[in-house]
Amino acid sequence: MAVPKVGMEPIRRSALVQATIAEIGAAGSLDVTVGQIARRAGMSTALAHHYFGGKDQIFLAAMRHILTEYATEVRAALAKATSHADRAAAIVRGSFAQSCFAPATISAWMTFYGRAASHPETLRLLHLYQRRLRSNLTHALRGVSADPVNDAETMAALIDGLYLRAALSGRDDHDACDAALRTLNTLIQRQS
Amino acid sequence: MAVPKVGMEPIRRSALVQATIAEIGAAGSLDVTVGQIARRAGMSTALAHHYFGGKDQIFLAAMRHILTEYATEVRAALAKATSHADRAAAIVRGSFAQSCFAPATISAWMTFYGRAASHPETLRLLHLYQRRLRSNLTHALRGVSADPVNDAETMAALIDGLYLRAALSGRDDHDACDAALRTLNTLIQRQS
DNA sequence: TTTTTTATTGATTGACTAGTCAGTAAAAAC
DNA sequence: GTTTTTACTGACTAGTCAATCAATAAAAAA
Numbered sequence: 001m002a003v004p005k006v007g008m009e010p011i012r013r014s015a016l017v018q019a020t021i022a023e024i025g026a027a028g029s030l031d032v033t034v035g036q037i038a039r040r041a042g043m044s045t046a047l048a049h050h051y052f053g054g055k056d057q058i059f060l061a062a063m064r065h066i067l068t069e070y071a072t073e074v075r076a077a078l079a080k081a082t083s084h085a086d087r088a089a090a091i092v093r094g095s096f097a098q099s100c101f102a103p104a105t106i107s108a109w110m111t112f113y114g115r116a117a118s119h120p121e122t123l124r125l126l127h128l129y130q131r132r133l134r135s136n137l138t139h140a141l142r143g144v145s146a147d148p149v150n151d152a153e154t155m156a157a158l159i160d161g162l163y164l165r166a167a168l169s170g171r172d173d174h175d176a177c178d179a180a181l182r183t184l185n186t187l188i189q190r191q192s
Numbered sequence: 193m194a195v196p197k198v199g200m201e202p203i204r205r206s207a208l209v210q211a212t213i214a215e216i217g218a219a220g221s222l223d224v225t226v227g228q229i230a231r232r233a234g235m236s237t238a239l240a241h242h243y244f245g246g247k248d249q250i251f252l253a254a255m256r257h258i259l260t261e262y263a264t265e266v267r268a269a270l271a272k273a274t275s276h277a278d279r280a281a282a283i284v285r286g287s288f289a290q291s292c293f294a295p296a297t298i299s300a301w302m303t304f305y306g307r308a309a310s311h312p313e314t315l316r317l318l319h320l321y322q323r324r325l326r327s328n329l330t331h332a333l334r335g336v337s338a339d340p341v342n343d344a345e346t347m348a349a350l351i352d353g354l355y356l357r358a359a360l361s362g363r364d365d366h367d368a369c370d371a372a373l374r375t376l377n378t379l380i381q382r383q384s
Numbered sequence: 385t386t387t388t389t390t391a392t393t394g395a396t397t398g399a400c401t402a403g404t405c406a407g408t409a410a411a412a413a414c
Numbered sequence: 415g416t417t418t419t420t421a422c423t424g425a426c427t428a429g430t431c432a433a434t435c436a437a438t439a440a441a442a443a444a
Contacts, residue, residue, distance in 0.1 A: 114306020161353025
């Protein structure tokens, strides 16, 4: 009955990651059992444990996937930026891309924050994201802003804050992006 | 053995709320049992259920308590504000008050965000906080900012974002407050 | 004084869940 | 052609936890 095929590992792992995000989206929280994830991915709980070792590592893999997806979005936006001054705006636009507002992705991000406070490995992953965002912004603002380091910090926090509000209030994603771009312009154009 | 005294309800409820926040702080997450909370509050699980009905309502009461505490902090800061222009700065300072950075409070806020995505009642409470913050800021900025509504939105998001980053990275609370005040000045002083 | 209300708990239940294990079977290595 | 590796699962274990209940007792109301 069981028909094993070789080379299933990457397929199974990917299916589990996708299923995890989907389940988190459906439940709206981390209250998701390994059984639910495995069923959605079309396999037994035992197999899920076999490939990932435990629930924690399944969640961590799902979060890594979301961060990778986000990084891709930002890179795509950056590639389209022509002027040096346009790079900061591109990062903002990438951060508010459609894919970031998929219901399952929003749920995942919220649980991400909730989990980071207690789970060191999750916190490390979140710090990685925060550092990358700040570094990208600092680099983009060098030359166009009077204070690249501080302005990058401000923009990074503003992006997180606006995302949080937009994601949680079901408001228009576009408003949030516009608000961020507006502030970016204000920071750049100020006389100091 | 059991020595019941009248008028215990408010005392018990308050003790349970305090214990809930303490336990969330100790665990760093919502993975806290009613048993742990009840034990810390010095009573049986049955009594906790008796007064609150269920776990959900215990958590909700704890979150309401934290919001009340925060509102008090902001009101205290506002009372000290002299000029009209100083009111916005007061709100910022209140939002980064020492009490907001108590470990248990940080954990509670993080779980608050994580929970809001799945629990409608929790989301409503979070929206209440967001609306109040925005309204306070809009009011404070009227007359001093060229665009009070949009600037209030920006400042509200910035406060949330900076808090998130400060709380999660164990960085100096003061830096975050300074960054927010700096941006507030930039927004006010700009020529448009 | 009897009844009702309020306060309280130990013990229990019923449901759920992460992780394990023994076993089946195909493919690959030797 | 035997052995080892990889793929896979049903059934089970051991533990947890929210919520309930039956019972005790003081205080308040009747």
